[in-house]
Amino acid sequence: MDGTQVDRRMEFLGTFVQKTLKLKPEKWSRMMTTEENKGVVMKFLERPSPMLLVIVLTHTAQLVASNGFPLIQLKTKGVYFVKKQAVPVAKATPSESVISGDLSAKIIDQLASLVDEILVPLISNSSNCTQWPLVVSKDVHKHMHSLKSTVYQVKGQVNGHTVLPMPVGVEKVFEVEKLLDKSNGEICDLYLKSAIEGVVIKWSTQISDVLANDSSEKNSSNVNPIPSAGSDQPGEIISKTGYGKQGCSIGGLGKSMHQINFFCLQG
Structure with missing residues (x-):
């Protein structure tokens, strides 16, 4: 036998997609018969860039591959693969070359969890920025807090709520x-x-x-609201701050x- 490596990349991608999305193997095979989808996958595997591969299930129950995050609202979960380095994916050990995971049907919820559970604790941990100047530390903390507030506001808008951001240092x-x-x-x-x-x-x-x-x-819909209809709105807005985990009531704060x-x- 010569030293030619066995290419396990397609098997790795297909198995992960099938198990994560709970699909039959035929779905993956059908996707790879489409030249456009196959080209997207091969470009990810063979070239240093792009670094990202996203595979989602459309409303017609067909798999679609993309090198960017989908703009359409997902009906079910999707999956992603991200290269650890800007090099082609290793043929023999593809699982060691990429980071794989699933995408929520509501990506904004997943982004909020990422910011809350990973980014904010990472930046807020004082042991991670002991060598930073105080000015830099405060500036980074401020930008991270701004990111968290923006994510919560967008999440609120998607769900039909108005979220009021908290100030930096609210804790x-x-x-x-x-x-x-x-x-x-x-x-x-x-x-x-x-x-x-x-x-x-x-x-x-x-x-x-x-x-x-x-x-x-209300005026355009000919509802003819009474005065109390307007006075109820601020309370509804203030109650949905998105910062309930901090244990601060708006009144006390x-x-x-x-x-x-x-x-x-x-x-």
Whole structure:
């Protein structure tokens, strides 16, 4: 026998797709008979780029391969393969060359889980940024918090909710409030104060937009709403903050923010 390697790449991809999506082997074989799909798969396997291969099940129950994330809403799960390095996938050991996983039918939910469970804890862990300057650490933390807020807002819009973002450092707002009380307003976290002021402006804009849209929709549909219909809306918005895991009620948080702002302004 010569030293020619056995090509196990197609077998690896097909087996993973069939097991993850719970499909019969015929589905994979049928997809690979289409020149367009086969070309996408082979380009991923044979070339350094693209780095990504996504395979989804369409509404007609057919597999479709792509080198980018699908723009259409998935009806079922999809699968993805990402190269660890920008090189062709190894023929003999493809499982060692790529990272594989499944895609949720609602990708925004999966993105929210990724940010919540991996990115935020990774960046928030102080042991991971001990060698960073304080300014850099705060800036990265701020951008990560902004990403989390944006993801929650988009997720809320997809589900028909309005999500109000929390300020950077919201997890220590009650601790700062106690410190302000003990020091009689002499010790003030100006960074948190600035974050609170910025987020309150965002809240005002968001709520105003929602109320304006809500009123125009009711008027255009000839509903003739009574005055109480408008007053109920802000409570519904505020209750859906998307930050329930932090254990902060909006009422308690608002009181603490007011206290912090009061002491900081006095100083």
